[in-house]
Amino acid sequence: xxxxxxxxxxxxxxxxVLLSNRDEFLQRPTEPLHQWADQDIYAGRDKQSGGTWLGxxxxxxxxxxxxxxxxxxxxxxxxxxxxxxxxxxxERSRGxxxxxxxxxxxxxxxxxxQIELQAYAGFNLIIGDARQAVIVNNRGHAPxxxxxxxxxxxNGQPEDSWFKTERLRGRLRQEVLPLxxxxxxxxYWQAAAFNVLSDNTKAPDDQLPDTGMSTELEQTLSSVYxxxxxxxxxxxxxxxxxxRTQSILTLSKNGGxxxxxxxHIVSREYPHSVASE
Numbered sequence: 001x002x003x004x005x006x007x008x009x010x011x012x013x014x015x016x017v018l019l020s021n022r023d024e025f026l027q028r029p030t031e032p033l034h035q036w037a038d039q040d041i042y043a044g045r046d047k048q049s050g051g052t053w054l055g056x057x058x059x060x061x062x063x064x065x066x067x068x069x070x071x072x073x074x075x076x077x078x079x080x081x082x083x084x085x086x087x088x089x090x091e092r093s094r095g096x097x098x099x100x101x102x103x104x105x106x107x108x109x110x111x112x113x114q115i116e117l118q119a120y121a122g123f124n125l126i127i128g129d130a131r132q133a134v135i136v137n138n139r140g141h142a143p144x145x146x147x148x149x150x151x152x153x154x155n156g157q158p159e160d161s162w163f164k165t166e167r168l169r170g171r172l173r174q175e176v177l178p179l180x181x182x183x184x185x186x187x188y189w190q191a192a193a194f195n196v197l198s199d200n201t202k203a204p205d206d207q208l209p210d211t212g213m214s215t216e217l218e219q220t221l222s223s224v225y226x227x228x229x230x231x232x233x234x235x236x237x238x239x240x241x242x243x244r245t246q247s248i249l250t251l252s253k254n255g256g257x258x259x260x261x262x263x264h265i266v267s268r269e270y271p272h273s274v275a276s277e
Contacts, residue, residue, distance in 0.1 A: 002053065002079045002155065003224060004126060005168055007177060008133050009148035013184040015130065015261075016251035019172070020077060021197055022053050023226050024244045026270070033247075033267045035060050035069070041102050042069075042265065044245060051095020053078055054247055056263040057102045073130040073261045075249060076101045081122025081139050082155035082211040094123045101127045108134040112143035124153055130251055130261040150177070156209060163203030168224045171196045186266070190248060194268065197246045199224040228270075244270045 007017040022044075024030070029047035035058060036045065043055025057074040060067060076098040097120070101111050108127045115125075117138035124137045126146075133146040135158050144158075150172060151158070152165040175196055179189035203222035205215060213221075220229055225246075228239030247267040254260045 003164060003168060004054075004077050004079060004153050005172055006126065006133070006146065006151045006153075007149075007172070007180070008128075008146045008151065010150070010177070011180055011184060013253050014180060014250050015253065016075065016128065016133070016249070017180065018054075018075070018077065018247075018249040019168075019193055019197055020054050020245075020247040020249070021225060021243050022245040022247070023221075023242065025231075025241050026228065026239060026244065028244075030244065032245075032269045033265060039099060039103055041099060042263075043098070043102075044247075044267065044269075046093075046095050049093035049095055050099075051093045052098050053095060053245075054249065054265075055098055055102055056249065056265060058263070071261075071263050073251060073263060074102050074127075075129070075251070075263060076125070076127040077249075078126075079124045079153065079155055081124060081137055082213075083122055083139065091121045092119050094120050094125075097123065097125050098127075108132045109143055109145065112136040124155070124158060126153065156211070160209070162209050163207045163222050164224050167199060167201060168196065171199065184252070186248075186250070186264070190266065193248055194246060197225060200227050242270065 002023050003021050005019040009015050031045040031047055033044050035042050040057055040059040041055050042058035043052040045052055054077045057072050059070045078094050078098050112134045120138060122139055126135045134143050136143040141158060152169045154162055154165050176189055176193050179192055200223045202219050208218040208222055226243045228242035230239055231241045245267055247265055249265045252262050254262060
């Protein structure tokens with residue numbers, strides 16, 4: 001149960017600003033943001049399945065005196081789709097979709113069109129590079145290019161207006177996007193973005209989505225940031241689930257129209273330590 005906000009092609013110097021909260025069971029083994037040794041990926045890693053929920057393409061190269069990195073501008077994020085349908089034991093990891101795109105060569109649209117949709121549990125996948133961004137899911141939403149604007153997606157259809165998506169959208173428009181418009185330097189607006197991602201306001205009962213869960217559980221999951229809670233554990237003093245990782249991913253231009261694009265991620269892990277590239 002996660003949420004992603006994407007400011008796409010709104011700012012000349014930052015064609016992409018992506019904010020993400022990853023909600024997960026606290027005991028699920030996870031590696032924080034790092035350069036992968038076995039693939040050209042910079043991301044956190046789900047050690048249970050081997051994939052990731054959010055990442056960029058990045059290749060580590062070595063000279064005699066130092067290590068350096070090359071990027072191609074590819075980025076991707078995946079969220080689960082919450083509709084009460086349980087994942088099957090033979091279904092492939094949704095995080096594999098992110099790693100396959102980041103290490104591949106197909107355009108975002110071409111990749112989205114060739115996904116074997118029924119091989120995975122429900123997902124929303126957002127993939128892109130410096131030129132195009134595409135969203136697709138396996139619950140009836142065909143591959144669709146993102147238009148320039150602010151997009152907020154959670155665990156329903158991309159166009160769904162849940163309390164948490166609209167609250168995040170509103171706060172970003174009021175508190176973060178104006179700062180980026182004033183000064184695109186991360187130091188100027190990043191703290192405000194993390195503050196918005198940490199909004200734990202829950203939806204009133206009459207604004208809860210209906211995804212096949214109890215009202216109590218829907219409300220627990222209705223905030224942008226999910227405080228640690230106990231799921232299926234007799235000892236309620238031991239939290240088992242919550243927002244595990246908060247991330248900001250950007251593509252930045254280093255100069256004019258044909259300038260080089262640089263991808264950057266900064267993440268806060270639960271408990272909140274900070275990693276970045």
